[in-house]
Amino acid sequence: METVKQTNKAPSLLQNKFLQTILLSNMLLQIGIWVRNFAILLFVAAKTNNDPYAISLISVAEFAPIFVFSFIGGTFADRWRPKRTMIWCDLLSAVSVFVVLITIHFGSWEWVYLVAFISAILSQFSQPSGMRLFKYHVPEEQLQQGMALFQSVMATFMVLGPMLGTFVYSRFGLEVSIAVMGIAFLLSAVVLLRLPKDVQEDRPPAVKGQFKQEFMEGFRYVWQSQVLRVLGLVFILAGLAVGVAQALNLFIVTERLGKSEEFLQYILMINGIAMLAGGGIVAVFAKKVPPQVLLAIGMLVGAVCTVIVGYSESVPLTLVTQFFNGLVFPCIHIGISTMILTWSHNSIVGRVNGVLNPMFIGMMVVSMSFAGVLKDAFPLTSIYAGAGVLFLLGACVLVPIMKQKAPNTAVEEQVA
Incomplete structure (x- = not known):
């Protein structure tokens, strides 16, 4: 299918349905992530009187899953259907947010770290799946332009994100901020339904040791x-x-x-x-x-x-x-x-x-x-x-x- 796509003249990049969908999804995710980041940061700082150890645990919760799950997530992303993987990751992130929100409301505030931790784990499966879809649905000669537009969305939220996150937390508090994240991830999953249907790939049936073999193949x-x-x-x-x-x-x-x-x-x-x-x-x-x-x-x-x-x-x-x-x-x-x-x-x-x-x-x-x-x-x-x-x-x-x-x-x- 890719060969047909590349031999015909590619349509305008902004007319690409995949790119429109992935950019809108990323905007929603960025809203959720920035509101979450600043809500957790400001909440933990206030709760612990700016304890450096407690604040540093936020970074640990966000970055630690990358070491453990990036290799695994990349391998599974190559095995699973990318559209389905991304939708399920956003749905599971949203569900986990609301479960943790209930736990925080009725239990201990320390559960707030789990919001960042679970989201970071799921992103290690979703992000490489998105890269695969870029490869499928954006013509080779437009890949760099597509990445530039994706980067522009990220940069926009580097400017607006801190202000948005601080405003939501200051005005509505922790629980509403975390709920905003859950809703944003839920909406992202709905938006991803617009993605083109996953391409069926002929893969041999799974055998014992195949995951380890595919895992090492990446290296x-x-x-x-x-x-x-x-x-x-x-x-x-x-x-x-x-x-x-x-x-x-x-x-x-x-x-x-x-x-x-x-x-x-x-x-x-x-x-x-x-x-x-x-x-x-x-x-x-x-x-x-x-x-x-x-x-x-x-x-x-x-x-x-x-x-x-x-x-x-x-x-x-x-x-x-x-x-x-x-x-x-x-x-x-x-x-x-x-x-x-x-x-x-x-x-x-x-x-x-x-x-x-x-x-x-x-x-x-x-x-x-x-x-x-x-x-x-x-x-x-x-x-x-x-x-x-x-x-x-x-x-x-x-x-x-x-x-x-x-x-x-x-x-x-x-x-x-």
């Missing part, structure tokens, strides 16, 4: 592809750089700029607005720039901007730098996503995503964990210079694959 597939191996290394370097920079942002505001902690929200807002603009710019020029070049541009500019932010004591310079950093950040996300989709066969997209994604998140969490130790041992300027070097190394390792052409998966599928 072998990544290792045997030079492009995906390099991408894994980029994930590791970018994760280390992003983690330490994010963890110490607050000290840039208080120590380098001499501002109060509240000023951080303006930096994040400017960064989010720039990301939104950057996603739109990439969407316009996506067809003309190979994804590995796009990724290298993002890493190089990220390197320069990170070093400047670390050394700057000027508020205007820092804000302008953060704007440029946000402007090119979509290049990293869109470049990586497009490369995963382009260099992965339809049958293994979920597993490739499941192998690579934890590399970034894992290294980010590791560097965030050591950020405090680094802060005690080194000045901020040195730490941010080190993060800039990591970005630069990430750009350099892309050089050997810069001229590689994407494999013709349509031909592969036809031969298969």
Whole structure:
């Protein structure tokens, strides 16, 4: 079916029913996620009098499932029907939210952590399924533009999400905020019903040990592809750089700029607005720039901007730098996503995503964990210079694959 889709002239990207549906679903999910994130953060901070341990458990609940379930979720996403998987994940998330909501109302407030934990687990099955559907329903030449539009939605909520989450929690409280998340996930499941019917694939009947075999196949597939191996290394370097920079942002505001902690929200807002603009710019020029070049541009500019932010004591310079950093950040996300989709066969997209994604998140969490130790041992300027070097190394390792052409998966599928 994919071969027919690619030989005919592709319709306008915004006329693509799949993309319309997936973007609307993602908007609803982002509303639920941001309202949940800020409701839990503000509630736990108030309940524990800003206890750092209690607050850090929120991040553990959100990120820990990625290590455990990303590989498993990617493998099952390749075995199950993607549309059905996404709908069931959203439905189960909604049901779990309402169950936890009842538990919180009649029992202990600590159950609030379970909302983030269960949602994070289910997302490890839903997200790679969405990547598979991108591969099925968006023509190869429009993949990068499609990812740019997807990134623009994410960037929009990076600007609006904190304000929306804070408003809902401040006005209505924890229980209504969590209920909003449940309703948003429920509506997302309804919207996903508009997706085209899952393509029937001929798969051999399940046999003992097949899951383990398919699980390991994802690692072998990544290792045997030079492009995906390099991408894994980029994930590791970018994760280390992003983690330490994010963890110490607050000290840039208080120590380098001499501002109060509240000023951080303006930096994040400017960064989010720039990301939104950057996603739109990439969407316009996506067809003309190979994804590995796009990724290298993002890493190089990220390197320069990170070093400047670390050394700057000027508020205007820092804000302008953060704007440029946000402007090119979509290049990293869109470049990586497009490369995963382009260099992965339809049958293994979920597993490739499941192998690579934890590399970034894992290294980010590791560097965030050591950020405090680094802060005690080194000045901020040195730490941010080190993060800039990591970005630069990430750009350099892309050089050997810069001229590689994407494999013709349509031909592969036809031969298969």
